[in-house]
Amino acid sequence: MTSTEPTLRPTRQRLAVAAALEQFSDFRSAQEVHEALRATGDNVGLSTVYRALTAMADAGEIDMLRSEVGEAVYRRCSGSHHHHLVCRTCGATVEVEGPAVEKWTRAVAAEHGYTEVSHTLEIFGTCSNC
Amino acid sequence: MTSTEPTLRPTRQRLAVAAALEQFSDFRSAQEVHEALRATGDNVGLSTVYRALTAMADAGEIDMLRSEVGEAVYRRCSGSHHHHLVCRTCGATVEVEGPAVEKWTRAVAAEHGYTEVSHTLEIFGTCSNC
DNA sequence: GATAACTTGACAATGATTCTCATTATGAAT
DNA sequence: ATTCATAATGAGAATCATTGTCAAGTTATC
Secondary structure, three states, X not given: OOOOOOOOOOOHHHHHHHHHXXXXXXXXXXXXXXXXXXXXXXXXXXXXXXXXXXXXXXXXXXEEEEOOOOOEEXXXXXXXXXXXXXXXXXXXXXXXXXXXXXXXXXXXXXXXXXXXEEEEEEEEEEXXXX | OOOOOOOOXXXXXXXXXXXXXXXXXXXXXXXXXXXXXXXXXXXXOHHHHHHHHHHHHHOOXXXXXXXXXXXXXXXXOOOOOOEEEEEOOOOOEEEEOOHHHHHHXXXXXXXXOOXXXXXXXXXXXXXXXX
C-alpha cells in the first residue's frame, strides 16, 4: 500500500511553529508555543499549533513526551533515537543515548512474545544549577 | 520534621477501591474503577475514587503510569521497583525488572550533575494473543 | 457522648485537546 | 497565469479527564 497520508504543505503557520521550536532548547507545550508565536506577532490559531505539533511529531521531526502531569510537550529533535534527562525545576534538558537500554527493552519484549515494540524512557532530576 | 500528612483512614470507599484493583491484573483508569464499583453496587463517588487512587499511588501502594494518550492508569503493585511491558491492544501487563537500567539512569544523571533522580520507563507492544 | 479532624459526594469549574465547518491557501495541471 | 481539487486554517463549540467547593457524614479519642 502506498501512503494513505495526505501530503504536508509547508505553510506559513507550520514554518512558524517549527521556527519557534528552534528557539527553545527545552520542552514546550502547545499552549506555550502558541503564546510565544502571539508574542512575536506571528498569529497562528491554537488549533493549528496543535495540528502542526502532532503532525511534526508523527513525522519524527520533533520529540514529544508527556510531562509528569501528563501534558504533551515538544522539542526540536536531533534526529536519532534518544531519551531525555530533564530538570524537574528549570526544564533544562540533556539528550542521552543508551544502546544498552534499547537492546534490553527489545530483548525483554521478545522474551515475552511482544512485537511492534516501542518504549518511553525519561529521566527526571534536579540539575546542578537548581 | 515529622509527617505533615494527615492519617489515612480505612473507610468503606477506600477499601472498595483497593478491592476493585485486586480484581484486575492490568492498568485501569479512575473512570474505569469507578464504573466497576458502580457495577457491583458499591457506590463510591467519582471524586472519591480519584482521591483514593492518587493517595494510594502517593503512598506507594499501587502503580501509576500514563497511557500513551496521557491518561493516568493504576494497577495493584507488587512492591519492589519495576517497569511494565504493556500490550497496546488488550492491556495485558508484564512486570519487568532491570537492574542494569536502574544503574544506567543513575549513572547518566550523575554524569550530568543531576540529583534526586527518578525515571519513567514503559514498554509498549503487541502481545502474542493480539 | 462530645469533639476535632478526616471523608465523602454531588456538582461546578478547569484546562488541555479535539472537533466542526465555512473560508482560504497551495500545488499541479492546464 | 487561471483553474481546480484538496489540504490547511481559525474561531468557537464540544469533549473529557481531573480538580475544586462545601455542606453533611464518619471516625478516633478523650
